[in-house]
Amino acid sequence: MIKEISLKSKMIYGVMVCLTVLLLWMGDEGKSPLVYLGSELQRTVGLIDSENGLMIQESMARAGVIAKTPQYVMNKGSYTIRMQYSAQKKDTVVELWEEANKIAAWQVDPQTEDFAADFTLSKDAKQLQVRVNYGGSGNLTIQELEIVPHTRFYTDTYFMIVMFLLLNGLGILYLKKGSGYMTQERFLDYSIILGVALLATSPMMQTYLYDGDDLCYHLARLEGLKDGILDGQIPVNILPDGLRGNGYLNAMYPYLFLYIGAFLRICRVSLALSYKVIVFLANLGSAACAYVAMKSMIKSRRSVILAVVLYTLMPYRFTNIFSRGDLGETLALIFWPLVIAGLYHVIMGDRKKWYYLVIGFGGALQSHILSAAFVAAVCVITALMYCGPILREKRYQEIGKAAGLSILLNAWYLAPFLYYYFCENIAKDVLRWSGYFEQSINPSNLTQTLSLYNKQYFSLGLALFGCIGIGFVYLVYERRGRMTKQEGFLLYLLVLGVVLTIMITGYFPNRVLLENAVFENIATMLQFPWRFLGPASTCFVFVGAIGLSQSEILKPYRNYVFALLVGLNLLVIVSVPADNNHMPYDNAQAVASKGHESKLITNIGIFYPHEWRLDGASDDKLATSVVVSDMNYVTVRDYQKKGTKAAVAYTATAPDCYLELPVLSYHGYRACDENGNAVQIRRGNGARMRFMVQGDGVEHRIYVRYGPVAGFVIANLVSALTIAGCIWYFVRRWKGREKVEEEPACTT
Secondary structure: OOOOOOHHHHHHHHHHHHHHHHHHHHOOOOOOOEEEEHHHOEEOOOEEOOOOOEEEOHHHOOOEEEEEOOOEEEOOEEEEEEEEEEEOOOOOEEEEEEOOEEEEEEEOOOOOOEEEEEEEEOOOEEEEEEEEEEOOOOOEEEEEEEEEEOOOOOOHHHHHHHHHHHHHHHHHHHHHHOHHHOOHHHHHHHHHHHHHHHHHHHHHHOOOOOOOOOHHHHHHHHHHHHHHHHOOOOOOOEEOOHHHHOOEEOOOOOOOOHHHHHHHHHOOOOHHHHHHHHHHHHHHHHHHHHHHHHHOOOOOHHHHHHHHHHHHOOHHHHHHHHHHOOHHHHHHOOOHHHHHHHHHHHHOOOHHHOHHHHHHHHHHHOOOHHHHHHHHHHHHHHHHHOHHHHHHOOOHHHHHHHHHHHHHHOHHHHHHHHHHHHHOOEOOHHHHOOOOHHHOEOHHHHHOOOOOOOOOOOOOOHHHHHHHHHHHHHHHHHOOOOOOHHHHHHHHHHHHHHHHHHHHEOOOOHHHHOOOHHHHHHHHHHOOHHHHHHHHHHHHHHHHHHHHHHOOOOHHHHHHHHHHHHHHHHHHHHHOOOOHHHOOOOOHHHHHHHHHHHHOOOOOOOOOOOOOOEOOOOHHHOOOOOEEOOOOOEEEEEEEEEOOEEEEEEEEOOOOOEEEEEEEOOEOEEEEEOOOOEOOOEEOHHHEEEEEOOOOOOOEEEEEEEOOOHHHHHHHHHHHHHHHHHHHHHHHHHHHHHHHHHOOOOOO
16 A cells, blocks of 8 residues: 655645656757758869868859758748858759659749748648759859748657656646555566656657658658648548659558557657657557456466566567668568467367467558468467367367457458458569578677678577577476476477478478478568578577576576576667767767757658559659640649548540559549549559540549548448457456455355
């Protein structure tokens, strides 16, 4: 029971909260201008003078864009461009570009040395850039260029203040009403979970992001999801502004957890911080799931805490976060411990905990399709291995419940995914570019810690090799021939992990097996053998953590082994490099610019891969304006597009002509004319929407919008009703439990 807090302590606490909020507010950079010295601009020609200005001399005989800023993801609003310069001629132009389109231009006056121009963004910019176009005559010196927000660039500081106050408020509320639930032991466990999650996120707490292999794609998904929500799509199947406004299919890559970052973007939090919040929650979720899963299988707190540390800080998670930038697999790894624990309970443990399997599989499915396929494969293999006990004890009932509920809960995502995959003419073969065996890992790397300087660096780490050793000592040597059911399951996990690890290395006959059509089809779809590191590492964590608490041989050394394994795993954090070239503030003059660069995602841009596009929609065939079959007979009066809605007005004077909108013709779009009559959508060049026009010389209009699709709506309703049913069941069960606890005991 918690004692009453004194008035003095309350006052000190209030002062500390106010001081923290003040410090956060004082550190707000949201309104600070984005400043570049001439020497800091991206340049193609020119010299740097003694005052860090960029000098362009007429003798260079060079005209065109000679300097530019990086590309920024910038919120809609009003801004001012300012430039300090000296020019001899008036043919220099300051240009504003967005996604390869020039949206504004201003000529500089050689009679002055200060340039200022206001501009307004009607919607969030994806790749905003300021360019200086030199006319080729006269000398030009750029001393400084800056972008000044009229409101603010982002609301990161306000978000941090709100979160800080919210967490404090929840803590106070809990102390008043629910303190009886929090024992000292549980408080310590939760503190460790939070601390490990913060430690795993600490390399990302610097102002910049590690530019991982796939980071640009996931940032594009996050930004596009925000655009889809504002477009009115729930769920979001089309990223409306993707591919230069042509639209990009979103339904093929799971995105449920990205809604968190998308809603932060709607609140004008920077794209960088929105992404970091998702990564932190992924770290916190990994620690929490490892805690829950392990605690359901073993009572030893030492083993539970060890599993939390080993799993959250395992090298493969860090490789995904910081080197590969693979947010999908990072999110999927949250749920692997629940999958393992769910399999255990369904087969031989507490059969009432079959819902672990539902959460584990559903979480993986809503994170990463290939990871969900791995989960399904492991579940099938495990069920076949233990088919005898499953049939004898009728545990197939729990398996059926888990499978059925998983399908119903995820129907909202599965329906559009399966339709577009099998029924739409989208690019899928580009996913099969990998030779698989060429990506095999050298076994000598498996024992080392993480190195971000080598993109193809993958490791189990010394700590997990220690878990393998514990498994062999406990299961193969100590318990040989007299295993319990749980120990048999651990041996199965050990063998499974070893097999998966061998499949990662070059010792596995990948090249020979690729001659088999079935294996080639599977391997090229998986692309990289190192994907097996995730489930293999999870197996070893369970084997090592449980084995350490159960082994009689290791009993005298448990504390030492625990400390050794935790210490080895902490090397993963130490090995993440802090590159001084990415320090936020290089000098006093650049304070305003360098802090912004990371938060506005400079030099990363927005990237949409070739998979999931409609066949023919290559970058060189993407249009940004309406295309007509014959300009002599078809005249476009007006074209507007907002989100997935578009409208075009035209006049045609000849039959058999057509116009094509710069919108990819995915299934789900529909069109009508000015009278509300349906208009047929055909697929034109570059997979654009093509419409046959009415050649009567009268102005007509065509309106286009996406959805709703009947099959998708039905799937949404099925999932919504299933979720509502689950909530009703658990609320009813919780109230029933409370009622039982409140009833007085019978007396005689």
